[in-house]
Amino acid sequence: MSTQTVTITRLGAQGHGIAHGADGPIFVPFALPGETVAIARVGNQGTVMSTSVTAPERIAPLCRHFGPEGDACGGCSLQHLADAPYHAFKRQLVVDALKSKGLEPPVGELVTAAPRQRRRVVFSVRKTEKELLLGFNRGESHTIVSIVECPISSDGIIGRLNLIRTAAAALAQGSETFRLTVTETQSGLDLAAEGFKKIEDSQRRAVVETVLTLKGVARVSVNGETLVEPQKPQLDFGGVLVSPPPGGFTQATREAEEAMSALLAGHFAKSKRIIDLFAGSGTFALRLARHAKVHAVEGDEKAVATLDQAARRAQGLKPVTVERRDLFRRPMMPQELKIYDGIVFDPPRAGAEVQVKEMIRSGVKKIAAVSCNPLTLARDLAILVEAGYRITSVTPIDQFLWSSHVEAVALLEK
Template identity: 55%
Template sequence: MSARKLDITRLGGQGDGIAETPEGQIFVPFTVPGDVINAGVEKSRASLIAVLTPSPDRVTPPCPHFGPDEENAGCGGCALQHVADTVYQDWKRGLVVAALESRNIAAEVATLVSCEPHTRRRVVFAARRTDKGAILGFNRAQSHHIVHVETCVVASERINQALPALRRLATAVAVGKEAFRLSVLDAAPGLDLAAEAPFKLAEPDRLRIIQAVRAEPTVARLTFNGEILIEKQPPELEFGRVIVNPPPGGFVQASKDAEQVMGDLVTGHLKKSKRVADLFSGSGTFALRLAETSHVHALEADGPSLAALDKAARRTQGLKPVTVEKRDLFRRPLMVSELKSYQGLVFDPPRAGAEVQVADIARSAIPRIAAISCNPVTLARDLEILIKGGYRVVSVTPIDQFLWSSHVEVVALLERPKR
């Protein structure tokens, strides 16, 4: 590793600053375009040693755990707290613009929809047993080292206030030496905790954990590797006006505010569709909102999530009919013949996208489509397939659901021009 003086000119796709040199690009975390720095360089990567001349777009990070120094090299959750809002927002919107341009998609990308600090309701912590109890925090970037956190400016206030309790429960769960994950969902009437670990519990461990949860009033449920150890009250989420009991560890949108924006975009686009297909429906984020005006058929591979959706729809009065189907759309996508009865469709697949399924959608006659993704690259690929099939992109909206990270949620609305 050699020390070098570098000029940072722009931000890369992961949020690292980029210095252009005769040897090629060098990526430096915790830097801002306009910074002049000293850095320890090793091939194309470098670590920040000192900021010689700070950029006018460098700001003070709001989190005490964010930083490049050896004692506090960042918790690994955020990458861009040190960047001024205007630069940060332009960069994050630019991730979507660049993904579309790479596929020659000429669509206007809306201004980034911002999310406020302390609004993230779903957080995944890392934990490990130590001689002094469990350490609870986040994995440092590109490392298995867990950084202990006293606060998180992204997580909801309720999760922050519960950090001491979460640490106590992590200590109770940590019977093995290996690190494990503790997913925390801020739901009503209390936090929903799901531990995923490479070790097993003996019966005395289960009883001890149950007693520990009973002593924590902020916790509604705790599961271990999918097994419900204790459920004081079923956790509840609101999808529109529908109350859903999410399954343990089930997928939900990370931010309630972001989910509301996404839901408004989707329902506004599909509100005149008599029948709608919701692909990769989860527990009903979009299906239950769409059922206010449309007959909805929801398809999802995860059985517990689908059961939660079905139960919520059945007990809510005033909805249009909601039907469900357990189906792996990667292995068995909806065929063109099955899509004939729908006037609207929404799909929200995992990061890998829905390439095989989209190929059939592109050959359908469905008038309106809403595509949601947390990966602009795979979304652009899927949109290209739909465009080649005759669809037109109406709007593209980036949503900053994953604040200060390199991830961005996107809602793209499409329509098939009338023949």
């Protein structure tokens, strides 16, 4: 380790300050462009020791757990940056990813996020001899910072932190670390624990007995198996109530979900028959079915069943059909796609390269891509553009406040 003084010139893709050293870039978390900082350096990583020049864009963070010292968690990387440059940084992540593939389509302003909107939070949990640790990992480590506040999370989650701790304590066994995904639903908190090798019968009973004494817990599951469900957890997808499967994927904020859905609704306003690829439990499919026939394709069996049940119960929808299919191993082929006049695809972070290469031979007039990874989105869009599609708009959406992650919706026409 060495100490030196550096000047930060820009923000990197992870939200860290970057200084230019004699032997290459130095990454300095919690430092901003224009700042001069003394750092302790290990390799190309620097830790701020003191700041002699402070950037005018620096603001006071809202959370006691943010920063390079003390009980800082690694959940946020940009609480110290003022709104305007923060929003510009998020939008630029999308612009730069597109440029890396030679694409310069119109990129809209960032759809911004506000504090206390996050309805889905993933905690790390571990029981020690002294206490139960429930919180987030410190940056670049497996050390759990046990939190007492979190300004990104909804009041329905943080306001019930003691309740969550009580349920987590019943789940904890030995010193094993596990993940606890907490989703705020209309009927209560949905707690999904993952990372257990095995759960004993005695522990099952303890969890059930504990949860039944708590008000506000809809369901507790372990590794996808429901242990107790006092209430059926329910989410509202555009007026259709959906009970997601245990541990099932849900958009992190309702506001981002609504913004993405509105963009899709506008793009497909005149479409009569739409296929939704990587459909999950129906986030977009059920909304689009208000005005068009929808075929929803998803690889997860429980998500497909959830979507099918919700569509069958809902009133006022056009026909919704579902298909379980691993689109990475068995993509929809051109002859299957050409009967539709609209395609939506919302793949995992890896993108949908194999599926897109089949999509371009279908001739479908309108396509919408939803992505949480600008780099794989840019790769997939470049394939579509090369095949004759035109990107009419790209909208960045800040679903993960104060992090380096950004969603985007790209709309295309043949």
